[in-house]
Amino acid sequence: MNLYEQIVEKQTELICRFLPDGTLTYVNQAYCDYFNKKRSDLVGKSFMPMIPEEDQPKAAANLAGITPENPVSSVQHRVILDNGDVRWQEWTDTFLYDENDNFIEGQAVGRDITEQKELELALVDTTQLFEAFYNDAPLMMAIVGFDGSATRMNTRICDVLGYTPSEMKTVTLEARYVAEDLLKRNAIWGELVEQGGAQTCELRMLTKAGDIRLTEWRFTADQSSQRIYCIGEDVTEQRAMQTQIRMQDLQFRQIVEAMPDAIVYANPERNIMLVNPSFTRIFGYAPDDVLGLPTQVLYTDPEAFIKTGAQRFNPTSAVNYDAVPIEFRRKSGEDFLGEMIGVRIMDADGSVIGYLGIIRDITKRVRLQQELQDLNDQLELRVEDRTQEIRDLVHKITHDFRAPIRAINNYVSFIEEDYSAELDETGISFLTAIRENTSYVGSLVQDLLDYYKIRYNQSYTFAPVNLQQQISAIVRRSDSNTLGTITVAEQWPSVYANASLLGQALSNLLDNAVKYKAAGRPVEVTIRPQNTDTHWGIQVADNGIGIAEQYLEKIFGKFERLHTQQEYDGTGIGLAIVQSVADVHGGKVDVASKLGEGSTFTLYLSKDLK
Amino acid sequence: MDSAVEVLLVEDNANDVLFMQRAWRRSQIPNPLRVVSNGAECLEYLQKSTRDTLGLILMDIDMPRMNGLECLEQIRANDDYDHLPVVMLSGSQKNHTVSQSYKIGCNSFIEKPSDYAELQQTVKLIHTYWKHNRLPIE
Incomplete structure (x- = not known):
């Protein structure tokens, strides 16, 4: 091994040489160690299969891009190790050419950049994350x-x-x-x-x-x-919303503070949490005196506290806005009558978060009511006095009227007895006129006396009256029988009534029935019973002249007459008396009439009389 | 009652006086009928009259100055006249007045009839009654 070779072998970087098709011609020791293979297993084979398929084009392109003018190029790609690990590598390729620019051999120096690559990727990830947050x-x-x-x-x-x-x-x-x-x-x-x-x-x-x-x-x-x-x-x-909420809050608070009634808000344990200024004014407690205390301190009677708890201040009580009168106790110890409205306060889920009591001091009102009652009582007494006065006056007047009327009648008799021989026909007719007038005034006074007696008598007693007998007796007594045909029904109920008043009313009705007779037909009067849920009725129907509709309302008025004294005599009080008798008996008088055909009067007596 | 015995009518109402006088006359009662118009005058009359001729008093009740009941009381309280029979004649029918009159000491209580014919009947009855009764002065 020469020196050059030794240097290459000792490099920690991976070094290889290869032919244009990728066939390795040389690998150094570091290369072998990296791939954990023997040199003999590597040399003579292409390095391409060790590159993952998706990175192969990149590696091939890099090789293809190298030219004699540009003989050095770098590429990053992954490799697959025998144990399956995928690692990143960076290679710098250098091509060697002969003098004719013919490719002889490629030489590459590579290093493992897996860690660097991971850091890079992580950085990209972080940057993307930041950009996403930053922009979105x-x-x-x-x-x-x-x-x-x-x-x-x-x-x-x-x-x-x-x-x-x-x-x-x-x-x-x-x-x-x-x-x-x-x-x-x-x-x-x-x-x-x-x-x-x-x-x-x-x-x-x-x-x-x-x-x-x-x-x-x-x-x-x-x-x-x-x-x-x-x-x-x-x-x-x-x-803006916070401001609005603050404003609303402020408004609500002002409303609560401006309320003339005492407002007490308590928690579910019925301890006082909030009071308004009127509470202080009415009870005398400053807020700090009572905040946190049970509302019981406000009640005179501990029982009342328990009772309101049962009725109003519990989680299941029904909502009830009726004011309850309760005696409360001020800080001073003075008790007063108040009126309280008590309701539950709930949160959005419907659970009770507290109780609200609105209390009004009604001392003044009660006193005013008492004063009003006293005034009413006094007024009643005064009215009673006046009524008595009127009663006395009427009695006095009618009584004082009767005597001179009788006196006049007596004098007329005396003249007739003593001087008839000296009077001519006109004189006699004057005496007759005097008699008619005094007779009219006499019955007027009698009717008035009867009317006011009924009107101002405080108490009448009622007893069972056999209508059948009473009506028959009235018909018998009156001279109506001689004036026409009176038919009385046979079946009558037994009623409670004041017999003497009833007699007077029936007698008046019967008198009217025969009095207002129509010319050219005999008088026919029918008397029959009526029965409603609440009243017994006595109906008197005639076939007389009848009453025009527009006058129907007037006929019950005192002194109301629809005819002149010459046409039909009468004082105009008869029906007013009937009306009063009906009033005394808790009833009324009904009239139905058709002008020219007749009238039907019905006197109703309450069934409740005892 | 002797026809010479006087009867005194105490009555304030002129009509009633007149009716009574007519009834008295018409009933042909011979006794003289003296008239005074109230209780006070009645007492005055009693004081100055010759007591042996007055035998009966007819007394209205409702009168001015002194009413019939007061007058009756005075008469009964006076030794000189307490023996005189007094017949109360009244328009009032009140039970209280009737019992009051008897309590004080009237001899009869007659309701004054409002009708003249009845009055004449009543007057006849009074006369008939006292005609058969002995009076203290006789």
Whole structure:
């Protein structure tokens, strides 16, 4: 072995020589060691099969690219070892030519670059990862030198500021800050450049369109690279929402604080968590006096605390907005009557997170109600007094009227007895007129007396009345029988009534039925019972002149008359008395009528009378 | 009752006085009917009249100055006249007034009829009754 050969053999790098077809003519010891083969197994065979198929074209191309003018070329490819390992190699090929540029032999020097290659690949991977985050993150990122030169800006910055990436190349960040915010940033950067570290700040930036965006930035200074890493976020919408929430919160708080009722919010254990100013005003406790204490301290009676717990303040109580009257105790120890609305407060999942009590001090209202009640009572007494006065007055007036009317009648009689011989026909007719008038006034006074007696008598007693008997008796007693045919139904219920009032009302109805008779046909009156769910009715139907519809409502009014005294006599109080009798009996009077055909009056008596 | 015995009517209402006088006359009662218009006048009359001729008092109740009940009380309280029979004539039918009158000491209580014909009947009955009764002055 010559010296040259020895040098080659001792090289740690792989060395080989080969023919144009790739057949190895020589390999050094390192080559053999690398592939773990004997030299005899390698020389005389092509190296191509040791290269993975996908790398073979690359290796072949490298060989084909070598020319006499450009006799050296490098290539990186993988090889497959006998044990199956795949390794990366870098080869530098040199071709030897004769004087006629004929290829004689190739010589290659190779080394294992597997580790280097892996590092390279890992770096590519990391870079790709960084680029992916860098470009796709919803954050603005920039790297700026201490001197202010921007090395990099990601696309998010472009998005936020409204520029395309190519436009952004001509735009500096400094130019996009609102003037006074740039001053603020510069001050921060000054500190960072001097002292290092990181700072966060909010800065307003202008978009291409001129809109202002609120951005939050974190600036981190790196002294070694003399750079500031900038990570920013567009917080315009977020801040707007936060502001809105803050405003709402503020409004709610103001509403709660402005409430005139005491508001007590307690946790699920019924300990006081929050109270409003009205609570302090009503109960006398400052918030600090009671926060954390069980709400029981507010109740006069511990039982009431337990009761409200059972009714309102438990996780399963139904929502009920009815106010409950409860006696509460102020800090001073004074008890007062309050009205409380109690409800559960739940979170979005429906679990109870607390209880809300809204309490109103109703001391004043109760006192006012009492005063009102007292006033009402007084008023009632006064009304009672007045009623008694009216009753007395009516009695006095009617009583005082009756005496002179009788006196007048008496004098007329005296004249008739003593002086009839001296009077002519006209004189006699005057006496008759006086009698008619006094008779009318007499019945008017009697009717009024009856009416007011019914109206202002406080209590009537009711007893069972046999209607059959009572009606028959009235018909018999009255002179209506002589004026027409009165038919009374045979089946009558037994009712509770005041017999004397009922008699008076029925008598009035019967009088009317025969009084308003139609010319040219005999009077026919039918009296029959009526039965409703709540009332018994006594119906008196006639075939008289009837009442025009527009007057139906008027006929029950006092002194309402539809006819002159000459046509039909009467005081106009009869039906008012019937109406009053119906009132006393918890009933009413119904009338149905057809002008020219007749009227039907029905007096209803309540079935509830006892 | 002797026809000479006087009867005193105490009545404030002029109509009633007139009706009573007519009824008295029409019933042909011979006894003189004296009239005063209230309790006070009645007492005055009793003081100055010749006591041996007055035999019966017809007394209205509702009168001004002194009513019938007060007057009756005075009469019963006076030794000189407490023996005189007094017939109360009243428009009032109140039970209380009736019992009150008897308690004080009236001899009869008659409801004053509002109808003249009835009044005349009543007057006849009063006369007939006292005609057959002995009076203290006789």
